[in-house]
Amino acid sequence: MAFRTHVLVCAGTGCVSGNSYATATALENEIFKKGLAQEVQVIRTGCQGFCAEGPIVIVQPDGVFYCGVMAKDAPFVVEEHLVKGRHVKKLMYTPPEEKSPIPALKEIPFFAKQKLVVLRNRGAIDPEKIDDYIAADGYTAIEKALFHMTPDQIISEIKRSGLRGRGGGGFPAGVKWETCRHAAQHRGVEPVVVCNADEGDPGAFMDRSIIESDPHSVIEGMIIGARAIGCKEGFIYIRREYPIARERLLKALEQARDYGLLGTDILGSGMDFDIEIVQGAGAFVCGESTALMASLEGNAGEPRAKYIHTVEYGYKNRPTNLNNVETWANVPLIIHRGAHWFSSMGTGNVAENPWNGSSGTKVFSMVGKINNTGLIEVPMGITLREIIFDIGGGIPSGRQFKAVQTGGPSGGCLPESHLDMPVDFDSLTEAGSMMGSGGMIVMDDQTCMVDIARYFIAFLTEESCGKCTPCREGLRTSLEILDRITQGEGQPSDVDLLQEISEIMQDCCLCALGTSAPNPVLSTLRYFKEEYDAHINNRQCPGGVCKELIEYIIDPEKCDGCHACVRGCAVAAIMGEVKKTHALDKAKCVKCGACIEACKREAIRKIPRSYAA
Amino acid sequence: MARLSIDDLKKIREDAKRTLTLRSGEARAKVIVHMGTCGISAGAREVMGALLKAIEDRKVTDVIVTTSGCAGLCSREPMATVEIAGQAPVKYADLKPETMVRVLQDHIIGGKIVTDYALASGCETTG
Numbered sequence: 001m002a003f004r005t006h007v008l009v010c011a012g013t014g015c016v017s018g019n020s021y022a023t024a025t026a027l028e029n030e031i032f033k034k035g036l037a038q039e040v041q042v043i044r045t046g047c048q049g050f051c052a053e054g055p056i057v058i059v060q061p062d063g064v065f066y067c068g069v070m071a072k073d074a075p076f077v078v079e080e081h082l083v084k085g086r087h088v089k090k091l092m093y094t095p096p097e098e099k100s101p102i103p104a105l106k107e108i109p110f111f112a113k114q115k116l117v118v119l120r121n122r123g124a125i126d127p128e129k130i131d132d133y134i135a136a137d138g139y140t141a142i143e144k145a146l147f148h149m150t151p152d153q154i155i156s157e158i159k160r161s162g163l164r165g166r167g168g169g170g171f172p173a174g175v176k177w178e179t180c181r182h183a184a185q186h187r188g189v190e191p192v193v194v195c196n197a198d199e200g201d202p203g204a205f206m207d208r209s210i211i212e213s214d215p216h217s218v219i220e221g222m223i224i225g226a227r228a229i230g231c232k233e234g235f236i237y238i239r240r241e242y243p244i245a246r247e248r249l250l251k252a253l254e255q256a257r258d259y260g261l262l263g264t265d266i267l268g269s270g271m272d273f274d275i276e277i278v279q280g281a282g283a284f285v286c287g288e289s290t291a292l293m294a295s296l297e298g299n300a301g302e303p304r305a306k307y308i309h310t311v312e313y314g315y316k317n318r319p320t321n322l323n324n325v326e327t328w329a330n331v332p333l334i335i336h337r338g339a340h341w342f343s344s345m346g347t348g349n350v351a352e353n354p355w356n357g358s359s360g361t362k363v364f365s366m367v368g369k370i371n372n373t374g375l376i377e378v379p380m381g382i383t384l385r386e387i388i389f390d391i392g393g394g395i396p397s398g399r400q401f402k403a404v405q406t407g408g409p410s411g412g413c414l415p416e417s418h419l420d421m422p423v424d425f426d427s428l429t430e431a432g433s434m435m436g437s438g439g440m441i442v443m444d445d446q447t448c449m450v451d452i453a454r455y456f457i458a459f460l461t462e463e464s465c466g467k468c469t470p471c472r473e474g475l476r477t478s479l480e481i482l483d484r485i486t487q488g489e490g491q492p493s494d495v496d497l498l499q500e501i502s503e504i505m506q507d508c509c510l511c512a513l514g515t516s517a518p519n520p521v522l523s524t525l526r527y528f529k530e531e532y533d534a535h536i537n538n539r540q541c542p543g544g545v546c547k548e549l550i551e552y553i554i555d556p557e558k559c560d561g562c563h564a565c566v567r568g569c570a571v572a573a574i575m576g577e578v579k580k581t582h583a584l585d586k587a588k589c590v591k592c593g594a595c596i597e598a599c600k601r602e603a604i605r606k607i608p609r610s611y612a613a
Numbered sequence: 614m615a616r617l618s619i620d621d622l623k624k625i626r627e628d629a630k631r632t633l634t635l636r637s638g639e640a641r642a643k644v645i646v647h648m649g650t651c652g653i654s655a656g657a658r659e660v661m662g663a664l665l666k667a668i669e670d671r672k673v674t675d676v677i678v679t680t681s682g683c684a685g686l687c688s689r690e691p692m693a694t695v696e697i698a699g700q701a702p703v704k705y706a707d708l709k710p711e712t713m714v715r716v717l718q719d720h721i722i723g724g725k726i727v728t729d730y731a732l733a734s735g736c737e738t739t740g
Contacts, residue, residue: 012738012739013695013739013740047738051736053701102726102734103734103735104701105734106735111737114737115740116740119685120739121682122681122682122685123645123647123683123684123694125681126680131628131629208650209649209650212650212682213682242650244649245650259616262614265616266621267617267622372689374686374688374690375683376684418701
């Protein structure tokens with residue numbers, strides 16, 4: 001059936017918090033009353049990008065844009081516009097007199113392709129004011145969870161939403177909650193909820209930014225989790241390197257306690273719950289669940305074997321439900337707006353089985369050789385190409401894309417041929433990388449993939465706790481091999497040896513740090529094997545990075561003797577008079593690249609090192 | 614602060630919503646300075662300080678200055694969002710103390726967007 005008019009009511013988070021659902025329902029009732037139900041259809045749309053003036057209502061095909069339309073305005077709008085065909089001037093948006101001299105945010109690809117759920121309040125509310133969060137519909141979900149839902153209903157809602165752990169594992173949160181609740185009931189021991197804010201991946205800052213922008217969303221999520229699981233006690237384990245995030249959390253907790261949203265008898269519901277902040281000392285391994293719990297107890301941060309899961313025996317042997325910051329921050333909105341709303345974003349059909357896809361959105365921090373460095377939130381299933389080239393704005397200085405590393409140090413490097421792959425938990429794992437917590441490092445053609453593998457293995461060697469032999473020795477040996485390959489001393493058998501060590505580590509290491517540690521090696525071997533071969537067989541570094549394999553030369557044709565490189569060189573390796581071609585002393589040169597940056601004429605280049613007999 | 618009941622929470626929500634939207638408040642404009650770790654390290658505190666001082670010097674009384682988290686585009690920090698009642702919010706990027714003062718003078722007081730530093734107008738898409 002065709003409708004003559006469509007009334008589009010914005011149902012983005014901003015307008016919903018301005019009560020646009022009530023506006024939509026009121027419009028529908030009014031339309032029905034006037035007998036227009038066959039002619040006019042009310043549609044709830046996604047965000048219109050004009051949240052400051054919500055609730056937004058657009059009447060099509062008239063193209064009339066109304067703002068601030070409340071339920072009480074519905075009779076007038078229906079009577080005037082839909083019955084009499086007169087525009088309601090007082091609700092119409094008055095555009096500035098001349099055409100705006102700057103583009104709309106929605107026309108800029110960086111913003112246009114993002115969809116904010118977890119970061120809905122970023123840049124909009126003051127994170128240090130609880131009233132700001134409450135005004136943005138904060139703490140509405142706990143009302144629902146505490147007074148109108150049973151713990152089982154909450155768990156079922158989270159399960160049906162398909163929410164999977166945002167810390168990297170991708171384990172369905174609802175299933176974890178249920179297991180923890182059952183373990184507690186079965187053993188008669190009080191369970192604990194923990195928030196993992198020990199974000200340690202180089203280049204990753206999603207969780208830090210979520211806490212800094214919207215600390216109460218994490219707290220509210222944890223209160224709901226505690227209600228579902230039956231906890232009185234919660235912890236946020238945050239690394240010491242995040243002082244601003246910690247400060248904002250402390251303030252937020254204090255404000256929530258003042259309001260009685262934490263403590264005894266929350267909102268008069270009879271539920272007791274409080275959260276304590278524990279600082280980690282910045283050990284990467286403490287992001288691993290059992291190591292985190294050991295650290296929480298005050299012991300050295302070392303993992304243990306996990307044939308008994310922490311949901312059963314975790315912190316002080318109590319059933320412990322650990323979720324990461326982003327996972328917790330998703331929870332209030334799922335309860336507030338429903339599992340169906342959440343699972344309508346993303347991939348797969350998760351209502352029956354949360355393993356069946358990746359619903360919702362994911363926050364990524366985008367760093368490396370990319371124009372728009374920053375923090376983004378996108379629906380699951382978006383392609384890497386859209387993230388890197390549309391949102392990220394591509395590679396700077398007109399260079400070529402070479403690889404993107406997803407999932408932090410234990411993730412993998414994916415080449416150009418994988419750019420059209422959808423970003424979700426299962427596709428990334430299949431390609432030999434992982435979602436991880438969401439760090440994304442973009443690399444251009446001046447990157448050496450062997451050196452990248454070496455860098456991450458060096459990081460992990462430092463961070464390995466040393467408790468189990470495959471991780472401790474496997475990483476150390478891998479690093480030795482990679483060191484020698486990047487120095488031009490690689491042996492033809494090294495590639496097989498690396499592969500073998502990696503496979504043993506995947507099978508035998510005690511915790512996820514060790515089992516995922518070989519990923520940088522394995523994925524670069526899988527997709528960039530030719531670079532290993534070039535290093536080993538020809539003693540060449542195609543990316544021009546490995547210092548032992550390159551040398552710098554000055555092109556006498558291009559050098560105009562401007563002296564800029566001489567001033568830039570810290571070791572006085574370049575000589576020459578002003579306005580005469582300069583010369584470079586290879587014995588002194590430390591290959592730092594300062595001269596290349598200083599030269600405006602591109603007269604200095606890196607070339608493969610020549611090996612005099 | 615007394616402990617809240619559900620009804621108190623609702624009342625706070627309604628009151629806070631009113632002050633957050635400029636439509637019914639006394640303020641004509643609001644400036645949000647984005648203060649994530651990225652913004653602060655790029656100089657957001659100095660930008661905020663310059664703005665507050667300029668507002669005091671000019672005896673402007675109808676502008677609210679507030680802070681918020683990272684606006685997402687960390688490479689373009691310090692950033693600030695200027696909301697003037699009844700107009701689409703405008704995001705400014707790559708701010709310095711002196712450009713922030715110019716935004717106050719030309720845009721907030723003078724009504725003319727400072728196009729050199731304005732990134733875009735409007736809001737981001739929420740779920």
